[in-house]
Amino acid sequence: MPAYHVGREQIREFATAIGDNNPAYYNVDAARVLGYQDLIAPPTYPFTLTMRAMATAIFDPDLGLDYSRVVHGEQHFEYERPISAGDELVVRAQIASIEARDRNEFLTTRCRVQTVQDELVVTTSEIIVSRGTAV
Amino acid sequence: MSALVDFAEVAVGDELPGIRIPLRRVDLVMYAGASGDFNPIHWNERTAVAAGLPNVIAHGMLTLAETTRVVTDWTGDPGSVVSLSCRFSRPVPVPDDDIGTALRVGGRVAEKLPAEQIAVELSAFLDDAEDSESAVLTQARAVVQL
Numbered sequence: 001m002p003a004y005h006v007g008r009e010q011i012r013e014f015a016t017a018i019g020d021n022n023p024a025y026y027n028v029d030a031a032r033v034l035g036y037q038d039l040i041a042p043p044t045y046p047f048t049l050t051m052r053a054m055a056t057a058i059f060d061p062d063l064g065l066d067y068s069r070v071v072h073g074e075q076h077f078e079y080e081r082p083i084s085a086g087d088e089l090v091v092r093a094q095i096a097s098i099e100a101r102d103r104n105e106f107l108t109t110r111c112r113v114q115t116v117q118d119e120l121v122v123t124t125s126e127i128i129v130s131r132g133t134a135v
Numbered sequence: 136m137s138a139l140v141d142f143a144e145v146a147v148g149d150e151l152p153g154i155r156i157p158l159r160r161v162d163l164v165m166y167a168g169a170s171g172d173f174n175p176i177h178w179n180e181r182t183a184v185a186a187g188l189p190n191v192i193a194h195g196m197l198t199l200a201e202t203t204r205v206v207t208d209w210t211g212d213p214g215s216v217v218s219l220s221c222r223f224s225r226p227v228p229v230p231d232d233d234i235g236t237a238l239r240v241g242g243r244v245a246e247k248l249p250a251e252q253i254a255v256e257l258s259a260f261l262d263d264a265e266d267s268e269s270a271v272l273t274q275a276r277a278v279v280q281l
Contacts, residue, residue: 010169013168013169014169014170016165016169017162017165017166017168017169017170017197018166018169018197018200018201018204019156019162019201019204020200020204020207022204022207022208022211022213024212024213024214025213034211034212034214035214036214040213040214042200042203042207042213043200043203043207043213043216043219043277044196044199044200044203044219047170047196048169048170048171048172051170051171051172052171067174067175068174068175068176068182068183068185068186069186070174071176071192071195071223071226072194072195072196072223073222073223074220074221074222074223075195075196075199075219075220075221075223076218076219076220077218077219077220078217078218079214079216079217079218079219081214082213082214082216131186131187132187
């Protein structure tokens with residue numbers, strides 16, 4: 001997968017969509033006052049990247065997930081630093097486990113979001129739940 | 136990194152200012168577009184009901200994003216967050232009307248950690264008279280570097 005280039009307008013659009021008016025997401029000077037080179041992204045923004053990486057697995061016909069049965073169960077982020085405009089990022093994603101409990105199936109993934117220069121930016125783990133599909 | 140809060144002045148048990156977050160269908164559509172999460176259960180009532188949900192539901196990550204604002208507004212610096220985690224404990228149905236629904240989100244200082252880090256326990260509830268004790272996030276926690 002090609003590197004994902006984080007743009008200022010994308011950060012602004014994401015921040016607007018979550019209703020957050022923190023100046024560090026909109027105004028480069030405000031971000032610089034906080035010590036960053038450029039706009040920074042909200043803490044939940046990395047999920048937009050890890051979700052894209054996981055989509056390969058989620059939509060794999062061999063896994064057989066019904067997307068409309070899928071809900072988000074759990075989410076963890078560990079940050080080395082905030083994602084910033086200008087970053088060129090790649091995601092290394094792996095499926096850690098798949099297990100059934102009652103009628104639900106739990107898919108646990110782990111992702112490393114890093115720059116194309118191999119600088120680790122964020123580590124995540126997520127659990128998605130397929131509701132009522134366990135046999 | 137430069138937080139507005141002074142580590143020495145923070146005490147375990149301190150409440151962070153809470154926020155009331157209205158959520159309408161248009162907010163879900165905006166979040167779908169900005170995040171790339173187009174799962175139809177977040178915008179299509181037909182699909183949501185067929186999948187056994189009460190109605191179209193908000194993206195869990197939209198709820199977490201809104202809740203995280205409690206800590207980033209408090210420190211002033213979103214880059215102060217060193218870790219963030221939660222469980223999504225129940226769905227947030229968003230009716231197709233002009234009011235939608237609303238969340239009450241808040242936070243409380245849970246622990247003072249070494250190296251001037253603070254653990255904050257986050258909370259998010261439906262702001263609904265009939266269902267106001269229903270937490271939509273559990274084990275929600277952010278650690279910030281002051």
